[in-house]
Amino acid sequence: MTDLTTRLSALRRLARRPAAVIAVGWLALLTLATTGAALLASYGPLDQDLNRVLAGPSGAHPLGTDTLGRDLLSRLLFGGRSTLLAVAEALAVFLVIGIGLGLASGYLGGWLDWLITRTADLMFALPGIIIVLVVLSVFPGNLHAAMVTFGILGSPGLVRILRAQTLGIREELYVAAAKVAGLSRSQILRRHVLPRLASTVIVQAALFAAIVVTIQAGLGFLGLGAQPPNPSWGGLVADASQAIDRDPWMLVPAGVPLVITVIALGLLGDAIRDTAVENWSIPKTAPSSHRPPAPQRQADAPDDEALLSVRNLSISIGGVPVVQDVSFDVHAGETLGVVGESGCGKSVTSLGILGLIPGSGRITGGRVVFDGTDLVDMPAALARVRGAGIAYVSQEPMVALDPTFTVGRQLAEAVRTHRRGTRRAARDRVLELLAMVNIPDPAGVARRYPHQLSGGMAQRVAIALALAGEPKLLIADEPTTALDVTVQAEILALLRTLQDRTGMAVVIVTHDWGVVADLCHRAVVMYAGQVVEHADVERLFTLPLHPYTAGLLAANPHRAASGQALPTIPGSVPPPGHWPAGCRFAARCPRADERCTAAPVPLTEPTPARITRCVHTEQLLLEAERR
Structure with missing residues (x-):
């Protein structure tokens, strides 16, 4: 059938x-x-x-x-x-x-x-x-x-x-x-x-x-x-x-x-x-005929002091909203973590910033302002920013490297694209980049093809490729997922060293709280395509306000190894479009199977994170106050 x-x-x-x-x-x-x-x-x-x-x-x-x-x-x-x-x-x-x-x-x-x-x-x-x-x-x-x-x-x-x-x-x-x-x-x-x-x-x-x-x-x-x-x-x-x-x-x-x-x-x-x-390439999901489109609101004003300011970013793929009203800022020299489980919209958000949404996806609302320039629906601005302003490192390093060309040739091509000069100058810059990412034999690696590299070595080359244009912001989409534990630690240390040396800002997309704690200053927690919590890393670990954040922090694999049961969040994921855009309590709303018409009410007491109170989820407010 x-x-x-x-x-x-x-x-x-x-x-x-x-x-x-x-x-x-x-x-x-x-x-x-x-x-x-x-x-x-x-x-x-x-x-x-x-x-x-x-x-x-x-x-x-x-x-x-x-x-x-x-x-x-x-x-x-x-x-x-x-x-x-x-x-x-x-x-x-x-x-x-x-x-x-x-x-x-x-x-x-x-x-x-x-x-x-x-x-x-x-x-x-x-x-x-x-x-x-x-x-x-x-x-x-x-x-x-x-x-x-x-x-x-x-x-x-x-x-x-x-x-x-x-x-x-x-x-x-x-x-x-x-x-x-x-x-x-x-x-x-x-x-x-x-x-x-x-x-x-x-x-x-x-x-x-x-x-x-x-x-x-x-x-x-x-x-x-x-x-x-x-x-x-x-x-x-x-x-x-x-x-x-x-x-x-x-x-x-x-x-x-x-x-x-x-x-x-x-x-x-x-x-x-x-x-x-x-x-093969486009997701099988399609918009249901009875599902009304999520309401789009006017994007909030971006932060003029931020290097990257994302406001109310909404993305649809195949007519289905997969990211809704995502907002966050990244300042110069800062490391921001975007954390959440697989399928929550982290990678789509990062690709949306660069205008690289897969399949039939498109941005349906919001603004992405980088260094004072709005990138949404601006192909010319995106072309200028990619590589030189914003660089990207994927979780699969082999995908970023062309198997038909040597490492040195691919890096030289990127160097000459962003920096005019002679072939000799480009070769010297290639060796400098490879040395910068702690590759022991830059000249030898430059002559190799991608299939001749280990996973950790290929990821270092991919990072060197991203640094060829001297970007102000580096988006690393789960850069350590495909690597073993020892190499993961080396790549994280490399990113920290490069950030200290170049002063660039970094956005780390991950589902690993250890990476967030090790590298990030602030973190954004995403669930079902929405930002459910946004705070400093220390405050997020000590005082999580949203139950999903608390559930993620408590879902430590070491607990299962010691015989303890991993906690779960009651309820099920409601289908997109059945809660208002930006609702912070959609994950546990008792009326998730209905079309919600109640407007979220801002919380009047000062709190470390921006949350709202819904008439259907009063217990969540009390839970946050008890903490």
Whole structure:
């Protein structure tokens, strides 16, 4: 049922693309018309009417007649059969060989990979069209043999493409998990590898089909396909070229369907590829029809003294609000921690600051002011700020490094982008950056490729890459998640040292309270896309006001190791949009399943953190007062 739902969803997305609908409509109409040619055509493809030679379109002959008075519509429809059959034959051979050998070469490797790749390289060196002509000379007029040969000669291209992608997919963690689960090689290839290659296969098949249509028409034009008087699209074009000085119209019904078919195949391949990529990259969530949009309020005034001032930032992905009214400030030289569990909106917020929201995400409200410049919906300002003003370090260092270039070349490119100078000056700066992040052999590391580095070394290179533009603010998105404990401590110490040396501000996105306590001056606690508490680190640890903050602090893994039960927060996560934007008590609101209309009331007593009181959650106020 899940697979059926996924397929139906993909078909619906495909149906929303006009180019795909037009292409499918034309190909379906062409297939039905050629299949039912005997029912649609009023004349046979060989019937002659010498009284109507080179006649224009009329009621009796909708597309006119040729030099022998034969009906062009009939010859077009019957000739289309050989074209479609040629496409089917060549495409079947192309896919069977290409998919089978491509998957085997990429997944199995070893001597089989060597044999397949060397054979593919050899076939690439062969002149395909000449071999097809030789086959036709041995088997005169045998279009089936020609198309099978063309399918074989075209398959090495698909083999090489699928092999390259399979080499990467077989290293994915889910493939390793499938092996551990006991799945056979054929099951892994069929269930886990081939679906990821579907878009590539479809695009290559559509492009190859378009080439086959062209090649088949070319052979017919040369008289090497269907032999006269049997109709073929290439033969129609040849007849039209001989009579073009007497009747130019004849070239229209002969050539236009051929051109439209080639274009339709290309458009269909592109549309299916885009739909498949969307299926992998865009979140499955979608806005419910009954869910009203979260109300957006006017953004508060930013802090003029802050280096970065975020006010009422709201972000939606696929129509679903994932970040709502987030506000915080970062001052020069300060370290701010953004803490919360996975999925609370930390990374999306940090990416939203740089205008790098994934998928179909967009900023729906608020302001992001950096050094006096508002970055929201300002592509030119973002381009100036990225790298030079704000740098970013991701939690996966290998994602930030291009595997096809050496470390030194990538760093030099970033240095020369932000600092004009000679190549020698750029190389010297590269070595300086690598030394700055405590890499023991900067010259040796600069000559290496990313796959030759350890995880900790790659993260240091990623930090050096971020420092190439001498930024004022560094956003580190869980920079120690993928590292072991010893390397984590080294990276944290490195960030502290770099901050002391350069004076830059740092925003640490993390779910680790130890990182917050070690590095940060202030911390922002996020839950369900909202900021639920914001205070100095010392006050946050000693006097947490929100129950979610207290729950996070109490959820220490060492308690479970010592046999103590980890505390939980009662209730469940309410769906976005069912509480007012900025509500501080949405996590435990007893009316989370309803649309809340009660406005939050500011707390009148002075408190260390900005919180509000809701008429539905009076007990939370009393709990905070007791602390």
